[in-house]
Amino acid sequence: xxxxxxxxxxxxxxxxxxxxxxxxxxxxxxxxxxxxxxxxxxxxxxxxxxxxxxxxxxxxxxxxxxxxxxxxxxxxxxxxxxxxxxxxxxxxxxxxxxxxxxxxxxxxxxxxxxxxxxxxxxxxxxxxxxxxxxxxxxxxxxxxxxxxxxxxxxxxxxxxxxxxxxxxxxxxxxxxxxxxxxxxxxxxxxxxxxxxxxxxxxxxxxxxxxxxxxxxxxxxxxxxxxxxxxxxxxxxxxxxxxxxxxxxxxxxxxxxxxxxxxxxxxxxxxxxxxxxxxxxxxxxxxxxxxxxxxxxxxxxxxxxxxxxxxxxxxxxxxxxxxxxxxxxxxxxxxxxxxxxxxxxxxxxxxxxxxxxxxxxxxxxxxxxxxxxxxxxxxxxxxxxxxxxxxxxxxxxxxxxxxxxxxxxxxxxxxxxxxxxxxxxxxxxxxxxxxxxxxxxxxxxxxxxxxxxxxxxxxxxxxxxxxxxxxxxxxxxxxxxxxxxxxxxxxxxxxxxxxxxxxxxxxxxxxxxxxxxxxxxxxxxxxxxxxxxxxxxxxxxxxxxxxxxxxxxxxxxxxxxxxxxxxxxxxxxxxxxxxxxxxxxxxxxxxxxxxxxxxxxxxxxxxxxxxxxxxxxxxxxxxxxxxxxxxxxxxxxxxxxxx
Numbered sequence: 001x002x003x004x005x006x007x008x009x010x011x012x013x014x015x016x017x018x019x020x021x022x023x024x025x026x027x028x029x030x031x032x033x034x035x036x037x038x039x040x041x042x043x044x045x046x047x048x049x050x051x052x053x054x055x056x057x058x059x060x061x062x063x064x065x066x067x068x069x070x071x072x073x074x075x076x077x078x079x080x081x082x083x084x085x086x087x088x089x090x091x092x093x094x095x096x097x098x099x100x101x102x103x104x105x106x107x108x109x110x111x112x113x114x115x116x117x118x119x120x121x122x123x124x125x126x127x128x129x130x131x132x133x134x135x136x137x138x139x140x141x142x143x144x145x146x147x148x149x150x151x152x153x154x155x156x157x158x159x160x161x162x163x164x165x166x167x168x169x170x171x172x173x174x175x176x177x178x179x180x181x182x183x184x185x186x187x188x189x190x191x192x193x194x195x196x197x198x199x200x201x202x203x204x205x206x207x208x209x210x211x212x213x214x215x216x217x218x219x220x221x222x223x224x225x226x227x228x229x230x231x232x233x234x235x236x237x238x239x240x241x242x243x244x245x246x247x248x249x250x251x252x253x254x255x256x257x258x259x260x261x262x263x264x265x266x267x268x269x270x271x272x273x274x275x276x277x278x279x280x281x282x283x284x285x286x287x288x289x290x291x292x293x294x295x296x297x298x299x300x301x302x303x304x305x306x307x308x309x310x311x312x313x314x315x316x317x318x319x320x321x322x323x324x325x326x327x328x329x330x331x332x333x334x335x336x337x338x339x340x341x342x343x344x345x346x347x348x349x350x351x352x353x354x355x356x357x358x359x360x361x362x363x364x365x366x367x368x369x370x371x372x373x374x375x376x377x378x379x380x381x382x383x384x385x386x387x388x389x390x391x392x393x394x395x396x397x398x399x400x401x402x403x404x405x406x407x408x409x410x411x412x413x414x415x416x417x418x419x420x421x422x423x424x425x426x427x428x429x430x431x432x433x434x435x436x437x438x439x440x441x442x443x444x445x446x447x448x449x450x451x452x453x454x455x456x457x458x459x460x461x462x463x464x465x466x467x468x469x470x471x472x473x474x475x476x477x478x479x480x481x482x483x484x485x486x487x488x489x490x491x492x493x494x495x496x497x498x499x500x501x502x503x504x505x506x507x508x509x510x511x512x513x514x515x516x517x518x519x520x521x522x523x524x525x526x527x528x529x530x531x532x533x534x535x536x537x538x539x540x541x542x543x544x545x546x547x548x549x550x551x552x553x554x555x556x557x558x559x560x561x562x563x564x565x566x567x568x569x570x571x572x573x574x575x576x577x578x579x580x581x582x583x584x585x586x587x588x589x590x591x592x593x594x595x596x597x598x599x600x601x602x603x604x605x606x607x608x609x610x611x612x613x614x615x616x617x618x619x620x621x622x623x624x625x626x627x628x629x630x631x632x633x634x635x636x637x638x639x640x641x642x
Contacts, residue, residue, distance in 0.1 A: 046626050047092070049099045050618040056630050063091045063634050071638075079635055083463070088631045092622065100614045102159060105166040112158045120157050129332055130278075130316060130357075142331055170610060171603040181595045182587060187536045189582040192553040194534050195517055198527040198542050199506045200570040204498040210490050219482050219489050226480040226489070231428035233475075234448050235412045237402060237421060238438045238467035239395035245387040248394075255382050259375050266373045273366035274330035274341055275306050275323040278316040280358040293352035293359035300349045306363050315358075323363075337362060388636050392629065395466040399459045403468055406456050412470035428475055444469055461628035463635075499570075506564050506571045513561050517575070533580075543567045549574055 047054040066087060071077050082088075122133040127142070134142070143150055210218070219226065259266065277296055279289050296313060300306050307322025314323050325333070330341060337360055340350050346367035353360045375382075398419075405415035416423040426435060431449040432442035439445070443462045451457060451471040460467045482489070509524050521528035529541050536550050543549065548565050549572070556562055556576050564571040587594065 044623075044626060046623050046630070047096060047099070048619070048621040049096060050103060052099060052103065054095060054099060056626060059092060059095060059627070060630050060634060062095060063088055063631065064638070066091050067634070067638050079638070082635065082638075088627075088634075092627065096615070096620055096622075097611055098159070098163065100611055100618065100620075101163045101166050103618065104170070104614065105162045108166060108169065110162055110165050110169075112161045116161055117154060117158060120161055121154070124157070126332065129334075134332055134334075138332075138335060141335065145331060167603075167607060171606055174599065174603045174606050176595060176598050176602060181591065181598055184598045185587050185590075185594045186582040189535075189587075190554060191533045191535050191580045192576050193530075193532055193578040194549075194553055195528065195530050195575050195577065196540070196543070196549070197506070197509065197517060197521060197573045198529065198570060199502045199509075199572075200527070200542065201495065201498040201502045202569060203525075204501050204505075206494055206497050206501070210493040214493060215486060215489050216482065218493050219485070222492075223479060226485045228475075228478050228480045228484060229430055230477045231430060231475040232426075232445075232448050232471060233428050233473045234426045234469045234471050235416075235423045236426060236435070236444060236467055236469040237399070237412065237416050237423050238435075238444070238465055239398055240438070240465040241388055241391040241395060242464065244391035244394050244465075248387045248390050250383050250386045250390070254386060255379055256375065258382050258386060259378070263372065266378050268368075268371045268373065270370040271327055271366065271368040272330070272341060272364060273327050274325045275310065275363045275365055276316070276318065276325050276330070276333070276337070277306075277310050277314040277323050277361040278319075278358055279313065279360075280315050286354070286359075290352050290354060290359050293361050297349055297351055297361045300361070300363065306349075306365075324365075327366075333360075385636055389633070392466070392632065396459065396629075399466045399468050403456070403459060406468070406470065410454065410456075412456055412468060425472070426469075439464070439467065459625060461625045461632075463628070463632060502570055503564060506573060510561055510564065510573055513573075515559070542569065543572055546572075552576070554579065 044056055045053040046056040046059050067077075067082065070082075070085075070087065074081075121127065121139065127134055127139055133139075140150060143153055277293070279293050281289055292313075296309055299309065307324070310319055310323025318325055318329075331338065333341075334355055336353055336355060340353060340362055341364060344350060344362065344364040344367075346364055348364055350360075350362040353362065402412070402415050402419050402421075405418055406412040409415050409418075413423045424438075426445075426448075429435070429445050429448070431446055433445045434440045434442050435444050439462050441462060444460050444467050447457050447460045448469050448471060451469070453471055453474055456470045457468060460469060505524070506526075509520055509526065513520055517528055520526070527542060531538070531540065534540075534553050536554075537545060538550075539545055540549065544567065546565065546567055552562050552565070552574050553576060556574065558576055558579065560575060562574040564573055
């Protein structure tokens with residue numbers, strides 16, 4: 001599930017030469033007001049790109065919108081998964097990349113004409129109905145209904161046009177040959193039906209453990225493989241927000257004030273779900289079409305299934321879905337239809353609606369009035385938000401005070417004592433190592449490895465609180481002594497023996513293989529796996545991705561058993577039962593589309609490399625502490641919405 005989510009969350013990030021302006025996500029998904037942190041921090045700078053400063057509010061709102069988009073696709077999304085998917089980091093990167101591209105566009109003196117903006121509007125996907133622009137009156141009404149200012153929307157479209165222009169210019173020199181297009185198509189479309197027998201080294205039993213002499217001999221022979229990586233020891237202090245929250249008392253007046261100042265955050269908008277049947281006039285007499293629409297409306301009221309009738313009679317692009325226009329798509333229908341929708345109650349069906357080019361029958365399948373959740377219902381989540389804000393602010397103040405004393409004294413331990421707390425000592429740790437339950441993510445140890453000896457860090461923000469660390473000692477990487485790695489050496493010897501025994505066993509199985517691989521698997525306690533359609537780069541159960549198996553799948557003679565192929569967990573024997581080559585005739589039909597797809601992929605790779613260099617050249621700087629603070633605030637609010 002998480003792998004699927006990773007792929008699809010990445011898909012939410014726009015391809016850079018078809019950039020969808022960040023704000024467009026909000027056209028049909030307004031989450032609510034910016035909140036206290038987003039508003040109070042707008043004077044500060046989160047990201048600096050060259051001389052351009054980006055306020056925290058831009059990131060604050062964009063992250064909220066992105067989380068809402070992901071939540072709609074994956075209702076089970078929780079905070080742990082958000083962190084694993086790195087959604088906040090993806091959003092931050094998106095903002096930086098868009099800013100870089102717009103700066104490059106300005107350097108190239110690119111602009112957007114009124115004609116280009118008009119063309120963009122009339123061709124914009126959400127402003128189309130039956131393949132045509134809905135008209136400027138309905139366009140403005142659509143924006144108004146969704147509380148999106150016209151100027152803001154069109155400014156975003158101009159950005160999108162500019163980004164498209166600069167990307168087109170930057171990638172104009174990228175090309176693909178006919179041979180590359182065919183090779184890419186071939187790899188994507190040829191397939192093989194394969195069986196594979198697997199022996200996992202972890203399941204091999206070794207009776208005798210290595211003795212002292214064997215361990216000594218193996219260590220002496222492979223000394224270079226055994227090193228002790230650099231370790232660092234530090235003094236540190238850390239204030240956990242959960243601990244500080246226990247001391248915080250939020251008053252009813254503070255809760256009430258937050259509720260009133262952020263009322264839109266607790267407002268569930270009106271929800272209307274609509275189904276539609278559309279019958280075009282097609283230039284003929286309107287009367288029969290209107291009569292047919294009226295007849296269908298009568299049948300629906302009499303109990304016939306709307307979806308079945310829509311599939312049989314409707315002529316718009318939602319007919320195959322049973323006429324379902326969902327909760328938002330219907331807002332792009334004509335004014336006549338949307339006015340009727342707003343009049344109908346849940347379950348009601350309209351009469352035949354005469355349109356310029358056809359007739360429609362509308363059914364409101366669901367209708368929920370806009371509701372503002374009462375304070376009593378959201379009081380607990382508001383209390384948690386306010387407690388977290390105060391706790392994080394308190395932690396930052398405590399750390400700042402100790403930091404000042406520590407820098408003056410050049411001693412964090414002494415400064416901590418002066419302020420009535422005791423600094424802890426980490427013991428030797430590596431970069432990214434967790435620091436107990438204080439910092440399981442390893443943020444503090446990462447900061448530790450950026451310091452010189454005796455140096456004191458800046459405040460380190462983590463998801464669970466704020467800390468400060470002073471580097472005490474550095475233990476450089478060095479060759480290991482046998483006593484330090486004895487258990488590891490013993491394990492390596494056992495693993496080598498298991499591997500040797502696995503290879504010996506699977507070679508023996510291969511030597512006696514018949515066509516009955518199922519029997520061979522049962523007799524030798526092996527795993528037999530089959531893949532009906534194996535393609536290049538495909539993940540294989542137990543084995544993972546394996547380039548050698550890919551090669552064999554498309555080169556091994558049919559039904560011939562391969563030699564054992566090693567993978568990290570053991571060995572595998574492969575046979576090909578059938579092979580389906582990519583059809584050159586089919587390729588010729590789709591060659592232009594394949595060329596376009598490959599070209600876009602190559603342009604994307606080039607552009608990403610270019611943007612990495614642009615980041616360095618334009619001195620992109622990110623206030624990581626502020627980033628962490630805002631991220632934590634948004635995630636806490638998000639948790640409160642669940």
